[in-house]
Amino acid sequence: MIDFRSDTVTKPTEQMMRAINQAELGDDGRVNSDGKGEDPTVNKIEAMAARLTGKEDALFCNSGTMANLVALLTYTKRSEQIAVDAFSHIYQSEKSIFMEEYFGRKPVFYESDTRGKPILTTVDMSIKKGASLVCLENTFSHKGGTCLSAEETNLFCERAHTYGIPIHLDGARIFNAAAYVNESVEALVALTTSVQFCLSKGLGAPIGSMLCGSKAFILKARKVRKLIGGGMRQAGIIAAAGIEALQNLQWIEEDHTKTLLLFSLIKAQPNLFLLNNVESNIIIIDLTPGELAAIDVARAFDKRGLQVKVISEKQLRMTVHKDITEQDIKRASIHMNTYFTAIKEK
Ligand SMILES: *Cc1c(COP(=O)(O)O)cnc(C)c1O
Numbered sequence: 001m002i003d004f005r006s007d008t009v010t011k012p013t014e015q016m017m018r019a020i021n022q023a024e025l026g027d028d029g030r031v032n033s034d035g036k037g038e039d040p041t042v043n044k045i046e047a048m049a050a051r052l053t054g055k056e057d058a059l060f061c062n063s064g065t066m067a068n069l070v071a072l073l074t075y076t077k078r079s080e081q082i083a084v085d086a087f088s089h090i091y092q093s094e095k096s097i098f099m100e101e102y103f104g105r106k107p108v109f110y111e112s113d114t115r116g117k118p119i120l121t122t123v124d125m126s127i128k129k130g131a132s133l134v135c136l137e138n139t140f141s142h143k144g145g146t147c148l149s150a151e152e153t154n155l156f157c158e159r160a161h162t163y164g165i166p167i168h169l170d171g172a173r174i175f176n177a178a179a180y181v182n183e184s185v186e187a188l189v190a191l192t193t194s195v196q197f198c199l200s201k202g203l204g205a206p207i208g209s210m211l212c213g214s215k216a217f218i219l220k221a222r223k224v225r226k227l228i229g230g231g232m233r234q235a236g237i238i239a240a241a242g243i244e245a246l247q248n249l250q251w252i253e254e255d256h257t258k259t260l261l262l263f264s265l266i267k268a269q270p271n272l273f274l275l276n277n278v279e280s281n282i283i284i285i286d287l288t289p290g291e292l293a294a295i296d297v298a299r300a301f302d303k304r305g306l307q308v309k310v311i312s313e314k315q316l317r318m319t320v321h322k323d324i325t326e327q328d329i330k331r332a333s334i335h336m337n338t339y340f341t342a343i344k345e346k
Contacts, residue, residue, distance in 0.1 A: 002328045005309045007173075007202045007255070007281060007321035016204065016241040023240035028060075029231045035219045041236030045243050049210035052246070053195055054186035057218035059211045059225060060239055064172045065094050066230050067196035067211040071168045072097045073228070074221045075133045078104045083123065083131035085112050087142040090135055090170055115277075116140030117148060118156050127163045134160045137170040138177045138188065142311075145282030145319075147177040150187040157191035166193035172209075173201055176280035179252045193217070202252055202281065202321055203245035207238045251322045255281040258329050259320040265333035272340055285316040292343070304335040 003009045012020075028037035035057075036043055042060050049058035061067040068090055076082060082098075084091045086109045096102040108131045110122040116137065123134065136156055138148045148156075153169075160167045169192040171177070171185075178185045189195040194213035199205035211221055225231060232238075263278045266285075272292065276284040285308075287294055294310045301308055309317040320329075 001305055001307055002324060002332050003307045004318040004320070004324070004332070005307050007319045008200055010202075010204045010321050010323050012206045012241055013204055013244065016206070016244045019240040019244045020237050023236040025234040025236040027233050028235045029226070029233055031222065035215070035222065039234060039236040039239070041243070042232075042239045045208075045210070045239040045246075048243065048246055049197075049212050052185055053189050053197075053210075053212040055189070055195070055212040056215040057213065059218050059221050060232075060235060060242070061196075061209045061211055061225060061230060062207060062232065062238075063200075064089075064170070064196060064198045064209045066225070066228075067209040068094060068168070068170055069097055069103075069228070070221050070225045070230065071194050071196060071211055071213075072105065072133065072135075073103065073224045074217065075166055075168065076105055079106060080133075081106045081108045081129065081131045083108050083110050083126035083134040085110060085116075085118070085135075085137065085140075087112070087140075088135065088137045088170065089141050089172065090137070092142060110134075112140070112143070114143065114146075116143040116146040117152055120155060120159055123156060123159050127160065127165060131165065133166055133168060135168050135170060136192070137172075139173045139180075139280050139282075141172070141282070144276035144278070144284040144317075145173065145176065145280035146277075147180040147279045148188070149181040150183050150190065153188055154191050161191070167191070168193065169195040171195045172198045173280065175249055175252045176202060176256070179256060180279050199242040199245045202255060203248050204251070204322055205238075205242045205245035208242040208245075210242075248322070252281075255320045255322065258324060258326060259283060261326065262318070262320065262329045262333060265330065266336050267340075269340055269344060272344060281320045283318045283320075284311070285318070287314045287316070290343075297339075300339055301335070304339065306332050306335055
């Protein structure tokens with residue numbers, strides 16, 4: 001099977017398994033007067049994440065969902081409004097922050113263009129409606145892994161700063177954005193108040209996300225994480241794999257090259273399907289022009305040894321990662337072209 005469902009399907013490398021075995025451990029739940037836990041490996045990855053993003057401090061979380069939730073809970077109270085894009089991962093997939101029976105914050109929507117770039121007039125409107133926090137996503141998952149530059153991010157942040165409200169960036173794949181726009185992660189998050197990035201997407205770690213922000217923010221966030229059950233003990237065993245993951249940033253560029261190769265090999269057939277413009281490691285196949293249903297195409301691909309993700313009735317997503325080789329890409333494209341050609345000739 002060639003697994004294009006997500007860049008989370010990667011298995012830890014042998015080096016990660018060795019690092020896990022050799023990690024120096026302590027109880028991360030016992031916090032000293034400086035607000036840091038007792039696990040030296042967790043402290044090490046938190047310092048690395050802070051340095052990478054240019055923020056004062058960082059907090060190790062078990063998932064991106066947990067990191068985003070901790071951030072949003074830290075900034076806001078029940079019934080307060082949070083400005084999000086309606087297609088964002090936070091709103092579409094994480095949800096609990098806005099569910100009345102869970103955390104009861106209210107979404108207020110701004111809009112983004114097809115590339116995921118926020119339309120600033122709508123950002124203004126969302127803030128004027130009463131949002132006390134704005135969220136941004138880079139790369140923008142549901143728009144096909146599109147990437148914002150530092151300049152585009154800064155324009156958005158400056159709007160929020162005008163009103164004196166904080167900005168949380170969901171940077172699950174921020175390294176993909178940094179590679180595409182050819183800027184540092186630090187530059188991309190310079191004006192955001194906080195940022196979350198995943199170690200388990202593209203970088204090969206089995207578990208983990210980093211929430212980064214000011215020292216005061218992380219101190220509060222650590223308490224929130226504990227309250228919602230996200231505190232961990234000898235978490236150095238997973239942080240050790242995360243530290244290894246941060247040595248693998250070169251994989252991201254390789255993923256982009258492989259994605260462009262796949263993109264160029266699949267012949268877009270306007271009467272059958274359309275492709276989004278590829279910027280990072282995600283390709284969305286939109287079947288809207290034709291009669292095909294996404295689920296049927298996914299089943300047919302599955303029989304040919306290709307796993308893809310159905311994201312709507314008419315859309316499939318393919319995500320490239322380190323465990324997919326150039327050879328796999330070529331094989332996959334042959335299967336896909338054969339399938340679509342047969343449909344066309346029917
Ligand atoms: C995957 C993802 C998350 C959540 O990460 P998990 O580790 O799966 O909880 C958040 N935001 C975006 C944009 C993502 O792609």
